[in-house]
Amino acid sequence: MLDALRGFALFGIFLANIRFFSGWEYLGPDQRAELAGSAYGLLDFAHLAVIDGKFYTLFAFLFGLGFALQLQRLEGRGAAAGRIYLRRTTILLGFGLIHLFVFWVGDILTPYALLGFVLLAVRHWSDRTVLIVAGLSLLAPIFGYALFWALGAAPSLGLYEIAYAMMPPGAQNPMIDLRLSEWTERLQSSFALGVLRFGYLFDTWRWPKLFAIMLLGLWAGRRLMRGELLEDNRLLVGVVLSGGLSGAIAGPILASLEGIGFDRPHSLIGLYAVTAYTFAVIPLGLAYAAAFVLLWRKASGVLRILAAPGRMALTNYLSQTIIGLTVFYGIGLNQAGLWSIQSLLLFAGVVYASQIVFSQLWLKSFRYGPMEWLWRSLTYGKAPELKRIALP
Numbered sequence: 001m002l003d004a005l006r007g008f009a010l011f012g013i014f015l016a017n018i019r020f021f022s023g024w025e026y027l028g029p030d031q032r033a034e035l036a037g038s039a040y041g042l043l044d045f046a047h048l049a050v051i052d053g054k055f056y057t058l059f060a061f062l063f064g065l066g067f068a069l070q071l072q073r074l075e076g077r078g079a080a081a082g083r084i085y086l087r088r089t090t091i092l093l094g095f096g097l098i099h100l101f102v103f104w105v106g107d108i109l110t111p112y113a114l115l116g117f118v119l120l121a122v123r124h125w126s127d128r129t130v131l132i133v134a135g136l137s138l139l140a141p142i143f144g145y146a147l148f149w150a151l152g153a154a155p156s157l158g159l160y161e162i163a164y165a166m167m168p169p170g171a172q173n174p175m176i177d178l179r180l181s182e183w184t185e186r187l188q189s190s191f192a193l194g195v196l197r198f199g200y201l202f203d204t205w206r207w208p209k210l211f212a213i214m215l216l217g218l219w220a221g222r223r224l225m226r227g228e229l230l231e232d233n234r235l236l237v238g239v240v241l242s243g244g245l246s247g248a249i250a251g252p253i254l255a256s257l258e259g260i261g262f263d264r265p266h267s268l269i270g271l272y273a274v275t276a277y278t279f280a281v282i283p284l285g286l287a288y289a290a291a292f293v294l295l296w297r298k299a300s301g302v303l304r305i306l307a308a309p310g311r312m313a314l315t316n317y318l319s320q321t322i323i324g325l326t327v328f329y330g331i332g333l334n335q336a337g338l339w340s341i342q343s344l345l346l347f348a349g350v351v352y353a354s355q356i357v358f359s360q361l362w363l364k365s366f367r368y369g370p371m372e373w374l375w376r377s378l379t380y381g382k383a384p385e386l387k388r389i390a391l392p
Contacts (some may be wrong), residue, residue, distance in 0.1 A: 001230075001296050004064055004303050007310030008292060011352045012055025014320050017106055018348045019047070022326030023336035026174040036340035043341050049247075050256035050284075053277070058110060058211050058284025064217020065089060065224065067119050071298075072225055075197050082120065088379045089116040094316070095375070101194035102187065104321045111201060115211055120220060130219045137212035141205030145274045149266035159199030160263055166192035175337055186331050204260050205274065213282060236290045245289025248281035278314035307351070308359035312369030316355045323351055 019025045023030070032040040070085060096109030125133070148155060164172050168185040177193075180186045201207055223229040254276035257269060257304075264270055296303055307355040309316050326332040329346075339347070360367065366386050368376060377383040 001293070001300070001307075002062065003063070003307040004296070005058070005129055005289065005292050005306075005310065006313050007306030007308070007356075008288075008303075009058040009062065010309055010313055010316055011054045011306075011348075012051060013059060013108075013317070014346070014348050014352055015051050016047075017057060017320065018344050019341075020106055021321075021336075022339055023178050024344060025092075025146075025337070026178075027337060031337070032341070036342060040341050042346075044256045044335065048205075048259050049251035051281075052259060053281035054247075054285040057091060057213055057282050058289055059108065060112065061220070061286065062216035063116070064119065064219075065221035066122075066217075067116065067214070068218050068221025068225065071123060077172040084379065085120055086117075088331050088375070088381070089113050089120070091375055092116070093376045095318075095371075097194075099318065099321065100197055103325065105190070105193035105197050106349060106368040107197065109317075111206065111210055112195075114212075114253065115207070115214055115228045118211065119214060122215075123218075127219055130215050133221070134212045134215035134301060137208040137215065138282060140208035142204055142211075142271070142275050142278060144208070145266070145271055149271070155203040155266065155328055156199030156263070159195055159200050159202065160298065163192045163196035163199060164194065171208060171347065178328065181330040181334070183331060186329070197217050198282035200262065203263065209278075212286075217285070227288075233294075236294055238310040239290035240287050240294065241281035243285075247278050247281075247284030247287065250276045250278075251284060251356060254280045255383075305356060305360075308363050309355050312328055312359045312372060314375065315369035316359065318371060319355065353360040 027035070032044075036043070039071070070088075071081065075279070090113075092109055093113035096107055096113050100107035100110050101354075122130075122133075126364055137336075147153075167177070167189050171180060177189050180189055191367055210212045215240075223232070231237070254273060257273040257276060260273045260277050274319065292303070306325070328334075328336045330336075366373075367388055368382070368386060373384065373386050
């Protein structure tokens with residue numbers, strides 16, 4: 001079931017990322033209306049209310065839950081468990097840094113890996129402490145935003161300015177950046193965008209949000225191992241109802257404020273947006289997870305189709321980047337800014353359906369996805385058997 005839930009999150013992440021790969025996120029209202037008609041406003045509103053941030057929440061939650069399961073599998077090895085986990089997380093960080101600074105500014109592997117080191121440091125916290133710190137971390141962006149505003153601190157801690165200075169001439173404009181066709185300029189811009197990404201993580205207070213979600217995943221993983229999670233109807237239904245209600249109220253407010261934005265000066269509207277984000281995105285993302293578990297009991301035969309891409313999540317996530325860059329960027333087919341949002345959503349669905357088929361076919365013959373196999377090989381210092389042994 002966890003693989004299927006991860007596959008579900010992977011699809012949602014691609015739905016969110018396709019807006020950036022394609023340049024849709026950088027178009028003005030007139031350009032959007034010309035491409036998509038009057039329907040674009042409703043679709044953009046629905047994106048902010050239902051998709052934006054929710055699937056990153058789900059992915060981070062599963063990261064924390066997976067951390068708890070990994071430690072359980074490794075704990076019999078004593079001190080070696082910590083060393084294996086550190087190697088595994090360091091290699092993931094390496095993948096993330098390459099992905100971030102060479103390919104895609106929206107990389108999530110790097111912050112997940114960095115916070116993965118923090119999880120190891122707090123792994124002995126009691127459940128009560130984990131929940132208390134998670135709650136405080138969820139509220140930290142609201143008070144942190146107000147504090148930075150009062151102090152006049154730059155939201156990105158000055159990293160935006162550094163990133164802009166590193167970019168090729170004109171590439172500070174996102175659409176011009178997407179259309180860069182020279183590899184030297186593309187790589188220069190990608191490195192600068194990697195710096196910008198770190199600024200964005202501070203600007204949007206993503207660090208405490210991610211840490212809170214991972215802690216909740218750690219807590220859930222412990223309950224799962226004790227057999228106290230999947231059958232706890234009261235908890236699951238409570239998360240669905242409370243998270244759904246919170247998202248239903250705060251989500252439209254966040255959408256009406258056009259999200260938390262990017263590189264915006266501190267303002268009262270900005271504080272409202274950060275507050276709305278806290279009560280819209282994270283609770284609803286957790287509600288999606290709980291609803292999936294409840295639905296699994298009745299429709300596992302259908303939802304199981306998501307398990308194969310979930311087992312190859314790293315391979316499929318990185319493949320989505322390659323597909324996005326190939327189709328939309330100037331170094332590829334240069335389609336940025338030319339597609340309607342309806343076409344983009346259809347394209348995302350077709351790509352993900354293809355990944356489902358590919359993953360199922362691949363796993364019939366191989367034990368691991370290509371990147372999962374490489375990750376495991378680097379972690380343990382030897383290549384595991386990749387091909388499945390055919391039964392006589």
